[in-house]
Amino acid sequence: MLRRAQCLLRLHGNGGHSLVSRFRNYATDEGNPKQNPNPNPRAQKPGTKNLPALRNPFAAAQDRTKNSYLTMVEIFQERDVHRRNHVEFIYAALKNMADFGVERDLEVYKALINVMPKGKFIPTNMFQAEFMHYPKQQQCIIDLLEQMEDCGVMPDHEMEAMLLNVFGRQGHPLRKYWRMMYWMPKFKNLSPWPLPDPVPDDTLEMAKLALERMCTVDLRSKITVFETSELKDAIDDTWIVSGMSPEQEKLLREHSRQKALYIEGPFHIWLRNRRINYFTLRADADSEFLSELDERQLDEDDVSHIEVPFFGRAPPRRHNQLGKLRSVHQQDDGTIMAICATGTSTKDSLLSWIRLLEANGNPSIGEVPVLFRFTSEVPAKAEEIEGGASVPATSDNSSQDEHISSRQK
Amino acid sequence: MNSLLRQGLRLGCCLPAVQQQIHTTAVHRTFWEREKKSGYKTKLPEPSKKQMIMDGLRDLKEEMKLWRQEVKEQFESDPILVFRPGETDVVFDFKAPDVLDKWTVTTDADHGEGKSTATLELSAAGAGLFHGQVNSDHTKDGIIKRTGYANIRTKRVRKSFKRETTYDWTQYNMLVMKVRGDGRSYLINLHTEGYFDLMWNDIYHYVLYTRGGPHWQIAKIPFSKFFLSSKGRVQDRQGAIPLNRVTHFGFSVAAKKGMDGPFGLEIDYVGLEYDPSHREEFAYEMYQTPKYIVAT
Numbered sequence: 198m199l200r201r202a203q204c205l206l207r208l209h210g211n212g213g214h215s216l217v218s219r220f221r222n223y224a225t226d227e228g229n230p231k232q233n234p235n236p237n238p239r240a241q242k243p244g245t246k247n248l249p250a251l252r253n254p255f256a257a258a259q260d261r262t263k264n265s266y267l268t269m270v271e272i273f274q275e276r277d278v279h280r281r282n283h284v285e286f287i288y289a290a291l292k293n294m295a296d297f298g299v300e301r302d303l304e305v306y307k308a309l310i311n312v313m314p315k316g317k318f319i320p321t322n323m324f325q326a327e328f329m330h331y332p333k334q335q336q337c338i339i340d341l342l343e344q345m346e347d348c349g350v351m352p353d354h355e356m357e358a359m360l361l362n363v364f365g366r367q368g369h370p371l372r373k374y375w376r377m378m379y380w381m382p383k384f385k386n387l388s389p390w391p392l393p394d395p396v397p398d399d400t401l402e403m404a405k406l407a408l409e410r411m412c413t414v415d416l417r418s419k420i421t422v423f424e425t426s427e428l429k430d431a432i433d434d435t436w437i438v439s440g441m442s443p444e445q446e447k448l449l450r451e452h453s454r455q456k457a458l459y460i461e462g463p464f465h466i467w468l469r470n471r472r473i474n475y476f477t478l479r480a481d482a483d484s485e486f487l488s489e490l491d492e493r494q495l496d497e498d499d500v501s502h503i504e505v506p507f508f509g510r511a512p513p514r515r516h517n518q519l520g521k522l523r524s525v526h527q528q529d530d531g532t533i534m535a536i537c538a539t540g541t542s543t544k545d546s547l548l549s550w551i552r553l554l555e556a557n558g559n560p561s562i563g564e565v566p567v568l569f570r571f572t573s574e575v576p577a578k579a580e581e582i583e584g585g586a587s588v589p590a591t592s593d594n595s596s597q598d599e600h601i602s603s604r605q606k
Numbered sequence: 607m608n609s610l611l612r613q614g615l616r617l618g619c620c621l622p623a624v625q626q627q628i629h630t631t632a633v634h635r636t637f638w639e640r641e642k643k644s645g646y647k648t649k650l651p652e653p654s655k656k657q658m659i660m661d662g663l664r665d666l667k668e669e670m671k672l673w674r675q676e677v678k679e680q681f682e683s684d685p686i687l688v689f690r691p692g693e694t695d696v697v698f699d700f701k702a703p704d705v706l707d708k709w710t711v712t713t714d715a716d717h718g719e720g721k722s723t724a725t726l727e728l729s730a731a732g733a734g735l736f737h738g739q740v741n742s743d744h745t746k747d748g749i750i751k752r753t754g755y756a757n758i759r760t761k762r763v764r765k766s767f768k769r770e771t772t773y774d775w776t777q778y779n780m781l782v783m784k785v786r787g788d789g790r791s792y793l794i795n796l797h798t799e800g801y802f803d804l805m806w807n808d809i810y811h812y813v814l815y816t817r818g819g820p821h822w823q824i825a826k827i828p829f830s831k832f833f834l835s836s837k838g839r840v841q842d843r844q845g846a847i848p849l850n851r852v853t854h855f856g857f858s859v860a861a862k863k864g865m866d867g868p869f870g871l872e873i874d875y876v877g878l879e880y881d882p883s884h885r886e887e888f889a890y891e892m893y894q895t896p897k898y899i900v901a902t
Contacts (some may be wrong), residue, residue, distance in 0.1 A: 328900075347752070349863065372899055380840055383890070388791070388815050410789065411819030466818035467789040470864035477820045525821065530731035533820045 212388050255293035263305065266290075266297045269351045270308045283312050284337045291344055301395075303356075309341060310359050319365035326367040338363070338370040342377060349394075396469045401436055404538040407466050407473040408440040411536055414525055421557070425549040435540030437550045444524050449534050450561050452480055457566045458534060460547050474542050478534040478551075479565075483527065484594040490523055544569060617715045639803040644716055644837075673766035694877040697773075698855065700734035701875075708760055713738070714753045720744050722861070724756035729872050733786075737870035740861035754861030756869070759795070759854050772798075775849040778878035781827045786872040787816020790859060796832060796847060797854035807836045810847040814857070818867065822874065830886040842900040846888040 239343045254269050273286055294300040318334055320326040329335055338360070338462070340596050345352060352374060360371050390410050397403060405420060412418035421439050425431040452458070462476030526533045535554065539546035641647050653661070655895050665823040689695070699705065706726060714720025724738030742754030765771045781794070810832035817823050829849060834841045855876065 347862070369902070376840070376842070381769065384813070387813060390815065391816060407789075408817070410817060411821070413817060414819065414821040414823075464820070465788060465868065467865060467867075467869075472867060477817070479820070528820075528822060531820075536819060 206334075253289050253293075255289055255296070258297075263297060263299050263302060265309055266294075266305060268298055270289075270305075270529055274312055280312065280314065283314075287312060287337050287341065291341060292299055293465060294344075300344070301350055301523070302466045303345075303353065304342060306345055306350065306352075307359065310338065310356065310363065313338065313363045315362045318363055318368070320367055326365075329369060330367075335364060339373050342370060342373045346377055346381070351385065352377060358497050384389045392468055394469070396471055400473075400540065401438070403468060403471055404436075404438040404474055404540075406468055407475065408438050408536060408538060410468070411466065411475070412440040412442070415442040415444060417444065423550070423553045423557075425546060425553075428549055428552055431549045432541075432545045432548070433541050433543055435546055437537055437539045437546060437553065439535060439537040439550060439554065441554070442526075443536040445526055445534050446559060448524060448526060448532055449559055452532075452534075452561070452565060454561075454564050456480060457568050458562070459568050460551070460569050461570045461572070463542055463571070473535055473538055475538045476542075476547055477536050478554075480532045480534060482529060482531050486521065487527070487529070489521065544571075639806065642799075642806050644807070648677050648717075656744060669766045669768070676766055686781050687777075689880045691882045694782045694879045695778070696875045696877040698873075698876040700728065700873055701732060703736065709734075709758050710761060711756070711758050713734075713740075713756045714744070719750050720753035720755075722754055722756050724758075726758050731786075731872065731874075733872045733874040735870060735872050736829075736857060736859075737868070740859060742861040742866050754866065755858055757795075757856060757858045759797070759856030762799075762853055770853075771875055772850065774853040775829075775852060775878055777798055778849070778880050779884055780879040781825075782877045782879045783814070783825045783827075783831060784822055784874035785814070785816060785825060786822050786874075787814075787822075788819060788868075788870050789816060789818030790865065790869055790871075791815045792871055793858040793860070794827070794832075795854070795856040795858060796852050797856070798848055798851045799853040800851070808834060810834055816871065826879070826881075828881075828884050828886060828889075830884070831889045833890060842895065844888070844890055844892060852896070 254272075258265055258269065273283070274280065291310055294305070299305040308488060313334065318331045320330040337375075342352070351548070354595065357371070357374055357378075360368065360374055364370055390413065392406065396406070401422070405422070408420050412420060418440055419442065421441075423437040423439060425433055425437065457480075459479050460476055461479055463474035464477070465472045465474055467473075537550050539550065540559050551567055643753040652658075698708075706728070710722050711726050713722040713724050715722055721741040721743055722739060724736065724740075726734060726736050729735035735756050736756075738756050740754045740756055742752070744750055762770055763773055792814040794812050794814050794873055798808045798810060799806055800808055812827055812832045814825055814827070829847055832847045834844050834847075857871060857873075859871070861867075
């Protein structure tokens with residue numbers, strides 16, 4: 198019991214030590230105990246220092262670029278003719294790819310496969326082929342291919358040739374490769390809303406992409422980028438990307454002056470791994486209009502009331518046959534008037550958005566009361582949007598209604 | 607002591623005495639499977655005998671009702687044979703009462719293997735809202751490699767007296783969904799659980815790309831596009847989905863490629879449609895593979 202506890206303590210002690218030593222300069226030949234936990238702890242004696250069998254050059258590297266990464270692979274290849282521990286080397290290299298920013302680089306994966314000796318692992322008889330000749334090596338390359346798959350890197354035909362040279366036609370990595378080359382091209386460009394890969398870093402560009410994507414619902418939508426500096430007394434100096442279509446402008450014009458509009462948000466949209474906050478200008482659903490539409494629930498299977506269009510009787514006319522059409526923006530849960538994303542996502546920038554909309558072809562918005570309705574699960578975010586104003590203590594998932602009238606400006 | 611021992615086992619490397627007797631790596635038995643959950647079955651406490659009798663009697667009433675309905679249908683013998691093109695038949699409607707009881711929500715946190723959270727509830731618009739956080743962080747125990755998913759699935763379709771059955775969607779060729787997403791892509795899962803253990807994990811998948819934004823979106827996906835996978839691996843020997851053997855329906859979302867964070871998918875309905883202009887049977891061409899390569 199005591200001995201076990203000591204063992205555990207020692208283990209934790211090692212962990213603490215390694216945490217401290219993590220920031221040392223590993224360019225020297227010192228070992229790195231954290232990155233290379235000794236696989237055989239029985240060999241450790243309590244008094245001695247950790248002397249790992251392997252050194253992880255990737256954890257030790259100082260400049261983390263693709264070039265230094267490839268240089269390290271090269272050094273390993275040229276170190277000796279036997280290339281001992283190449284499986285461990287490849288696993289270590291795979292683990293550290295993200296730090297070097299090369300996890301989506303096909304060239305690097307090829308360089309790693311190139312570490313494997315050619316021709317040595319090709320099975321020469323049926324039994325070797327059947328029982329996974331050199332299983333550790335094969336599994337290592339399968340894991341490499343899987344990492345490529347996870348990162349969305351599609352292999353090419355040169356890689357097939359390399360794998361054939363290493364493992365032969367019966368190798369399991371080849372099977373994985375062929376499967377990847379069958380399925381990955383099929384799914385690569387499947388999305389109906391294609392995005393650049395990688396997505397741009399600039400938030401404004403991302404906001405434009407997000408708005409464009411959301412506005413595909415109405416092909417006539419226009420994306421406008423406003424600057425708040427165009428307005429006289431805007432506090433925030435930022436950009437506003439606004440999306441609105443002529444149809445929405447018409448809806449806004451016809452909107453009753455007595456009924457409020459709501460600015461709601463922040464909602465989020467994902468573009469690959471980036472999240473963009475957006476706000477909507479919404480009105481309550483026009484129930485009068487929706488009830489006028491011919492969406493009566495007619496049971497067409499009911500044969501008990503067939504109206505026969507003969508004998509002087511007028512043919513059955515559908516309700517609202519030439520009448521109004523429902524716009525795509527008129528949903529059951531509200532009418533969407535416009536969408537926007539701003540640089541700061543604050544209340545002031547949204548106020549600027551309304552004023553800019555009013556100045557740019559929507560004068561009716563000045564006559565309608567506009568309410569802010571923010572929902573944020575994070576109190577800090579709510580405070581940020583409010584722009585330093587007092588925030589209710591119960592801001593978790595609660596919505597705040599605040600009445601502003603754009604006429605008071 | 608026990609907890610220490612367990613911890614030691616999990617660490618697997620620091621107990622020289624124990625290590626000699628117990629091997630600490632996970633054992634993969636791939637020959638046959640004992641139960642459908644593949645080792646993830648959680649043993650729930652059984653209610654008392656009295657409670658079980660009472661529950662059984664209460665259920666009996668409902669089951670009799672169902673059974674009476676089935677018998678009636680059998681005698682009426684009036685099945686719908688012609689499905690009009692362009693008409694959507696709703697299968698999973700979130701406007702129906704107590705619809706949430708028909709769905710099961712699972713995440714990787716259920717078995718202590720991740721930190722994702724998810725719930726399915728009714729949204730303000732009266733639709734089902736599947737939302738939460740997916741998180742790809744996990745305890746680095748050396749066994750679990752990747753985590754970060756959330757999943758909803760309907761319960762197994764059944765007849766009266768808790769007899770399992772399957773959906774029969776052979777008359778349709780399109781899946782129609784009215785959803786409002788957040789720009790993420792979701793995975794549509796059609797489970798066709800079979801009788802033998804090899805077929806327990808048969809799931810047909812396809813991607814549901816969501817536009818994002820405040821507008822609803824109607825996604826129409828032909829059944830011919832769905833591909834077979836088992837335990838997350840796309841299978842070599844493919845085929846069109848057997849629409850008369852669908853047992854569950856569900857959606858998944860993952861935190862892959864750094865997409866950790868909140869997600870939200872609002873589902874109004876999931877329906878089926880017959881589109882006569884869609885003539886494709888299976889979207890993926892099948893090549894003759896060399897011998898002994900498939901499924902190895």
